Amino acid sequence: MRLLSIECFDTPDEAVRWCRDVRSQGLSLGFVPTMGALHEGHQTLVRQAAAQNDRVCVSIFVNPLQFGESRDLETYPRDFDGDAKLLEAAGCHMAFTGTLAEFFPGRLQADGGLQPEFMLDPGPFAESLEGEYRPGHFEGVATIVGRFFEILKPTRAYFGQKDYQQALVVDDLARRTGGPEVVVCPTHREPTGIAFSSRNTRLSESGYAAGLFLSRALFAARGLWLQGERDAQALSSVMRGVLAQGDLTVEYASVRDPRKWSGSEPKGAMERAVALIAARSGEVRLIDNMLLSDPEPCQD
Ligand code: AMP
DSSP states (O other): OOOOSSEEESSHHHHHHHHHHHHHTTOOEEEEEEOSSOOHHHHHHHHHHHHHOSEEEEEEOOOGGGOSSHHHHHHSOOOHHHHHHHHHHHTOOEEEOOOHHHHSTTOBOTTSSBOGGGOOOOOGGGSSTHHHHSTTHHHHHHHHHHHHHHHHOOSEEEEEGGGHHHHHHHHHHHHHHTOOEEEEEOOOBOTTSOBOOGGGGGOOHHHHHHHHHHHHHHHHHHHHHHTTOOBHHHHHHHHHHHHTTSSOEEEEEEEEBTTBOOSSOOOSBOSSOEEEEEEEETTEEEEEEEESSSOOOOOO
8 A cells, every 4th residue: 555645634733733834944835725525626726736835735624614504514525535645646745634623622612513703704705696595604614714824824725716706705804814815726627517526426417417507508608708798687697598408406697797796796788707606406506607708717
């Protein structure tokens, strides 16, 4: 058996010591927060972090604070051994995990939840779409990410455009709290167009076929934008038309200005646009998005 060259820690304390050691040597530290069940999308974040920093660390923590539905938390896929191998191949130096109690010592309630005064405000980008369909989700994300920033003190932190609104929320959080530079990496897609996601492993064959309609709808909106369409309602209506062809329960298919987040779709001709979709294929909730106005960044 080949031993992995990356450090794997089961407790945040060990990870904190390792990061302190990196910083004390004057080295830069890239940090990639994940919930494990890693795939090529996560690997692109780690590769980018490795290209821009002396050391890279990755957290693997299925954060209960950000799951509204307990079934989603229970069925979230977990594969720590597979994760460590993928991380090593992508250039990660250290991976760690921990429990909620270890990340927030002395701050839990009797029922195991975090005391409400330690939950962080996710700010204005949490409004609408994911914020509406997953109440409390971004509070949970901001709280754990803020805690990671506080204890690890990374130079840069890497997030995927796949979770578009999350990237806006954590970038805003980092700016407000003096956190690291937030780097947002492009969405990595399978050759079929579907975005890599840990949840894809829970899709049946027919569920996967239905999931393909998310990216098809986004490409259709992008095609329409390139033909000159600038009206948000027209762009989202073409997405809904494509999504209706798949066996999906659509939560939203909507358009926003990427530089000016708003609770509802902008009116009138748009100068810039990002299209965002959330839909359920059976029990599995999928999200995806695409910038319509700027070229999609190249993937490696
Ligand atoms: P997760 O483990 O789902 O919380 O994801 C951890 C990070 O990986 C988040 O910043 C995600 O946005 C990012 N990510 C997930 N899927 C992809 C993908 N297909 N392409 C790029 N980044 C991704």
